[in-house]
Amino acid sequence: MNYEGKVYRPWTEAKSILIQTTLGCSINTCTFCNMFSDKRFKVRDIEDVFKDIEEARLIYPYVESIFLIDGNVMAARTDYLLKILDKLRHTFPESRKVSLYSGLNDFRRKSLSELKELKSAGLTMAYAGLESGDAVVLDNIKKRMTPEQAIEGMALAKEAGIETLLSFIFGLGGRDRSREHIVETTRLLNIMKPEQIAPMALAIQPGTVMEQEVKDGKFVMPTQLQILEEEKYLLENLNIDTFYWGDHGNNIVTQKGFLLDSREQFLAKVNRAIASNPMAKDSVIQTFAW
Numbered sequence: 156m157n158y159e160g161k162v163y164r165p166w167t168e169a170k171s172i173l174i175q176t177t178l179g180c181s182i183n184t185c186t187f188c189n190m191f192s193d194k195r196f197k198v199r200d201i202e203d204v205f206k207d208i209e210e211a212r213l214i215y216p217y218v219e220s221i222f223l224i225d226g227n228v229m230a231a232r233t234d235y236l237l238k239i240l241d242k243l244r245h246t247f248p249e250s251r252k253v254s255l256y257s258g259l260n261d262f263r264r265k266s267l268s269e270l271k272e273l274k275s276a277g278l279t280m281a282y283a284g285l286e287s288g289d290a291v292v293l294d295n296i297k298k299r300m301t302p303e304q305a306i307e308g309m310a311l312a313k314e315a316g317i318e319t320l321l322s323f324i325f326g327l328g329g330r331d332r333s334r335e336h337i338v339e340t341t342r343l344l345n346i347m348k349p350e351q352i353a354p355m356a357l358a359i360q361p362g363t364v365m366e367q368e369v370k371d372g373k374f375v376m377p378t379q380l381q382i383l384e385e386e387k388y389l390l391e392n393l394n395i396d397t398f399y400w401g402d403h404g405n406n407i408v409t410q411k412g413f414l415l416d417s418r419e420q421f422l423a424k425v426n427r428a429i430a431s432n433p434m435a436k437d438s439v440i441q442t443f444a445w
C-alpha cells in the first residue's frame with residue numbers, strides 16, 4: 156500500500172485500515188493547521204486506489220472498519236467515490252464501516268440524491284471540522300465557511316442518513332473572544348444536532364500562520380481556566396442526543412460517553428478541575444502539537 160506525505164486519521168479510527176483516496180486538503184488555508192502543508196490537493200488515480208485496496212486484502216484477512224484519507228475526501232466527484240465504495244464492498248464484504256473526512260461545505264456541493272447514493276453504496280460516517288460557531292472566529296482562522304453554510308451542510312448529511320462527527324476547538328477564539336466562541340459554537344451545535352462531537356483544546360502547530368500570530372501578539376492564547384470554562388458552558392447548555400468524544404490528548408479533563416446520560420458526571424469533573432487542578436491557575440495553556 157502506498158501513502159504520500161504525512162498521514163492523519165481521527166484517534167477514534169485507530170483500528171481502521173487507511174486507504175489514501177485524495178492527497179492533501181481542498182481548503183488548506185486554516186491558520187491553526189499544517190496537517191497537509193506538504194502537498195497540494197489532488198484526487199488520486201482510481202486504478203492506484205484500487206491497487207491499494209487489493210493489496211490491503213492480501214495483508215488483512217479480516218477488516219471491520221475502513222477510513223478514507225486524506226482531508227476532504229468528500230470533495231471528490233460522486234461517481235469516483237461510488238466506484239471506490241463499490242470496490243471496497245466487493246473486496247471487504249465483512250466490513251461494517253466506511254468513513255472519511257469531509258468539509259461541511261463538501262456536503263453542500265453535492266445534491267441530496269448524490270449523498271443518498273453514497274450512503275446506499277456503503278458510506279457510513281463522515282468526520283467534519285466545525286472548529287467554531289462564531290462567524291468572527293471562522294473568518295479569523297480562514298476556514299472559508301460561514302455558520303449558515305455549516306448548518307446547511309449538516310442538514311443535508313442528516314437527511315441523507317450519513318452519520319457525522321463534528322470536531323471543534325476549545326480556545327480557538329483566543330483570550331479575547333473565548334465567550335463569543337463557545338456561546339456561538341454551542342448554539343450552532345444545538346441547531347445542527349450532530350450524532351457525535353469531538354471537542355479538543357487548542358494546540359499551536361509549528362510552522363502555522365497562528366504560530367506567527369502568537370509570536371506577533373495578534374493572537375493571545377487563552378488561559379487554562381478559560382478552556383475549562385468553555386467546556387463547562389458547553390456541557391451546561393448543549394441539549395442534543397450526541398456521543399461526546401472529550402478524550403483528546405490535549406484536553407485538560409478526559410471524558411467520553413453519551414452526553415445526555417453523562418452530563419452531570421462530566422460537569423462534576425470539569426468543576427473539580429476548575430476548583431482544584433493546578434493547571435487551572437496557569438495563565439499559559441499547556442497543549443502539544445499533533
